[in-house]
Amino acid sequence: MEKNVLSRWEFSTIVNSMKPSAIESILKAIGDPEMISFGGGLPNPESFPVDDVKKVFDELITKSGRQMLQYGATEGLKSLSVAISKRMKQQLSINSDPSEIVQTTGSQEALYLLGKILANPGDYVISEAPTYLGAITAFRASGIRMIGVEMDQYGMKMDALRRTLKKYSHPKFIYVLPNFQNPTGISMNLERRKEFLEIISDEGIIALEDDPYGSLRFSGTQLPALKALDKNNNVIYMGTFSKVLAPGFRLGYTIAPPEIVDKMKLVKQALDLASSTISEYIAEGYLSGGYIDRWIPNVIELYRRKRDLMLKSLEEYLPSDVEFTRPDGGMFIWVTKKGANTDKMLEDAIKKKVLYVVGSEFYPDGDNHESMRINFTYSSDEKIVEGVRRLGKVFEGAGK
Ligand SMILES: Cc1ncc(COP(=O)(O)O)c(C=O)c1O
Numbered sequence: 001m002e003k004n005v006l007s008r009w010e011f012s013t014i015v016n017s018m019k020p021s022a023i024e025s026i027l028k029a030i031g032d033p034e035m036i037s038f039g040g041g042l043p044n045p046e047s048f049p050v051d052d053v054k055k056v057f058d059e060l061i062t063k064s065g066r067q068m069l070q071y072g073a074t075e076g077l078k079s080l081s082v083a084i085s086k087r088m089k090q091q092l093s094i095n096s097d098p099s100e101i102v103q104t105t106g107s108q109e110a111l112y113l114l115g116k117i118l119a120n121p122g123d124y125v126i127s128e129a130p131t132y133l134g135a136i137t138a139f140r141a142s143g144i145r146m147i148g149v150e151m152d153q154y155g156m157k158m159d160a161l162r163r164t165l166k167k168y169s170h171p172k173f174i175y176v177l178p179n180f181q182n183p184t185g186i187s188m189n190l191e192r193r194k195e196f197l198e199i200i201s202d203e204g205i206i207a208l209e210d211d212p213y214g215s216l217r218f219s220g221t222q223l224p225a226l227k228a229l230d231k232n233n234n235v236i237y238m239g240t241f242s243k244v245l246a247p248g249f250r251l252g253y254t255i256a257p258p259e260i261v262d263k264m265k266l267v268k269q270a271l272d273l274a275s276s277t278i279s280e281y282i283a284e285g286y287l288s289g290g291y292i293d294r295w296i297p298n299v300i301e302l303y304r305r306k307r308d309l310m311l312k313s314l315e316e317y318l319p320s321d322v323e324f325t326r327p328d329g330g331m332f333i334w335v336t337k338k339g340a341n342t343d344k345m346l347e348d349a350i351k352k353k354v355l356y357v358v359g360s361e362f363y364p365d366g367d368n369h370e371s372m373r374i375n376f377t378y379s380s381d382e383k384i385v386e387g388v389r390r391l392g393k394v395f396e397g398a399g400k
Contacts, residue, residue, distance in 0.1 A: 124146075
């Protein structure tokens with residue numbers, strides 16, 4: 001018998017049901033210096049407030065070094081929860097007590113925690129289709145079955161949601177991205193937001209509102225968060241410092257009723273005990289010192305320029321039968337050609353040295369191969385223009 005135990009190991013059913021995403025092959029191709037990647041979802045390093053972070057860090061390590069390097073509370077640094085609660089009130093009219101906030105290791109951890117505490121393996125959860133790939137992965141890791149609801153340019157379609165709720169009558173929750181959705185860049189309009197809240201309260205369902213991009217609005221008027229419109233406390237709100245400060249902090253926050261906060265803490269203790277105290281201290285200094293509000297306009301200006309450049313290049317280089325979204329914020333554009341198969345086109349794209357993420361990756365159930373997600377925040381201006389030119393050639397080649 002083979003002496004090496006791993007060679008005959010049977011991994012758990014859940015991990016066997018998880019598959020590596022296309023992102024992995026994209027990450028491999030990124031190693032090629034000639035490659036232009038619109039595939040990742042990375043913020044531009046120019047958007048990181050390095051000098052401000054240094055200033056805050058230097059002050060804090062001198063003043064509070066011993067606390068900052070210690071383990072922290074599972075729910076996070078109290079003064080940071082106070083600062084987040086205040087900011088949420090000012091920016092989004094969300095009322096919260098600091099005790100209703102759990103800081104997490106990125107909002108990605110919150111997705112995992114919420115999937116784990118709200119649903120049992122085999123339970124159904126509803127999301128937009130397409131939706132954020134990381135949420136699909138996080139929920140599947142708890143054995144959740146995901147059902148996607150069709151979208152149009154105003155977000156999740158409410159008639160489609162009603163039909164889905166008739167078919168799958170007891171979903172555990174609905175996961176939504178109302179602002180500049182990943183992957184489409186689409187925002188849910190006000191009418192839909194209100195109708196959505198009516199539906200969930202009539203049906204007795206909780207909603208998870210994921211809002212990493214809400215502060216990155218380049219055009220149009222701000223829409224109220226679901227959590228701010230919700231009178232019945234049925235919405236759990238997730239935010240993150242990843243796109244307005246830096247993802248290296250690995251710091252997100254969830255605003256939820258106390259019962260949920262307690263359960264999240266239980267599972268978080270099993271996962272990582274607490275998030276990074278260093279990150280929490282710096283984020284607190286960054287918020288309380290007013291640095292964040294002085295810096296965000298710089299990020300918006302940088303990204304608005306890149307979005308405009310990408311839209312202009314798409315108009316110039318893509319064949320006229322290719323459609324694309326025109327997001328008012330966020331980091332992504334969704335490109336669609338009726339009848340195309342972007343999975344098949346990827347090989348040619350890699351040959352032509354441009355990368356995107358195939359749209360099919362973002363559909364929780366079902367097959368849709370007509371779209372691709374492209375990121376406009378990471379690449380230099382020159383690479384945006386050249387990459388879109390190459391993409392145009394890929395589309396031209398696919399028609400032949
Ligand atoms: C929609 C959405 N939710 C959550 C996350 C996770 O972000 P983080 O864990 O860095 O807070 C991302 C990251 O790209 C995202 O796009």
